[in-house]
Amino acid sequence: MSSNHNHAASREVSKRHKVEGPQKHIVGFILSLALTIIAFAAVAAGEINETFTYIILVAMAVVQVIIQMAFWMHMKDRGHLFPIIGIIAGVFVVITMVIMALYWVWW
Numbered sequence: 441m442s443s444n445h446n447h448a449a450s451r452e453v454s455k456r457h458k459v460e461g462p463q464k465h466i467v468g469f470i471l472s473l474a475l476t477i478i479a480f481a482a483v484a485a486g487e488i489n490e491t492f493t494y495i496i497l498v499a500m501a502v503v504q505v506i507i508q509m510a511f512w513m514h515m516k517d518r519g520h521l522f523p524i525i526g527i528i529a530g531v532f533v534v535i536t537m538v539i540m541a542l543y544w545v546w547w
Contacts, residue, residue: 464511465511465512467511468507468508468510468511468512469511471507471511472504472507472508475500475503475504475507476500476504478496478500479496479497479500479501482496482497482500483497509527
């Protein structure tokens with residue numbers, strides 16, 4: 441009786457916690473590497489407009505952060521709602537502070 445109960449409990453735990461193989465980590469690594477190469481190529485190509493280069497760098501950085509959080513920090517998984525809310529709130533506060541600082545300087 442006890443062994444059946446332990447076996448059923450172990451199956452229940454294995455259903456909740458699937459073992460994640462290295463495939464997703466490899467995909468995340470390759471995507472991060474590709475984004476880094478794109479950013480380096482944008483800087484290395486001297487004939488690209490400087491403003492466009494900055495836009496590319498910021499866009500690659502934002503996508504890189506999203507990939508890092510999804511693949512390495514597992515923010516895509518269930519149970520990470522409060523950290524995601526905290527990160528979004530922090531980003532909102534920082535953007536607000538930057539906008540207000542720019543407004544104050546340009547006033």
